[in-house]
Amino acid sequence: MIEQIGKPSMPLALDQMLQQTAVFDLSVVFGYPFDTRPLLLYDGYRDYAAPIALQNYLNGAYLLDPFYTAAVQGREPGVWRMRELAPDSFFDSEFFSSTEVHPCISLQPGSLVEEIGFLVPLEGGFNAVYSLMRSKGSPFTNDEMAKLSELEPVVRQTIRAHWRHVGPVERQPKLDDLMETAFESFCRDRLTYQQRRIVQLILRGHSNLSIGQIISVTEGTVKIHRQNIYKRLEISSQQELFVMFVQSILSKSSGNSDIYISKSSK
Incomplete structure (x- = not known):
């Protein structure tokens, strides 16, 4: 080897x-x-x-x-x-x-x-x-x-x-919003900062209890935030939230509207 x-x-x-x-x-x-x-x-x-x-x-x-x-x-x-x-x-x-x-x-x-x-x-x-x-x-x-x-x-x-010659990679212009800032920019015009932070934790797989511990609020408060997030985004489930986020980042990365995930997929 x-x-x-x-x-x-x-x-x-x-x-x-x-x-x-x-x-x-x-x-x-x-x-x-x-x-x-x-x-x-x-x-x-x-x-x-x-x-x-x-x-x-x-x-x-x-x-x-x-x-x-x-x-x-x-x-x-x-x-x-x-x-x-x-x-x-x-x-x-x-x-x-x-x-x-x-x-x-x-x-x-x-x-x-x-x-x-x-x-x-x-x-x-x-x-x-x-x-x-x-x-x-x-x-x-x-x-x-x-x-x-x-x-x-x-x-x-x-x-x-x-892979010692694999050096730093130049950022590609089309990918400006695809790094950690993707979570910050996602639905910026429709969600508050706190709500966008909760969305990031939801999408990464944290439970309501875990989210509450991270942002120092009760589990019940997280549930209320989640309900308000869904209402503002006009969705009703975590699956729809996931699809919306993935569609957002994929459309930005491709530079067009070709999306490779359907809302009916699970």
């Missing part, structure tokens, strides 16, 4: 090495600069992920991914289960279950059982995430996670060496 550093064959060799420790079905490496869309450094979806789901993810839905949040917020390097990084209601969220914006869920042979990721700081000044996914069977065991943690320094240095 080390002999493949700098060659196109390195990511596959890395997969093959780790398969001897913990079997997985799919893998991918994303670079996550803070101020532009992710870089797809290695596509190990092996044609199982729907192309449109990957396109939608790269065009803006990544903003809802816990691994993206961990990468741009400077979470310490290591191997992480997604559930260790995700908000408390993330796995009930529209993003996690959407086959149109979440590539891991769009698998034809099965659904995602678990995703884990190696968080790796690159020399270019931003973090990469090397994700391993199981689409069948059971989640990674504690023993497998322990063995992968032992290999983490090797994985980290291999990825850093292989």
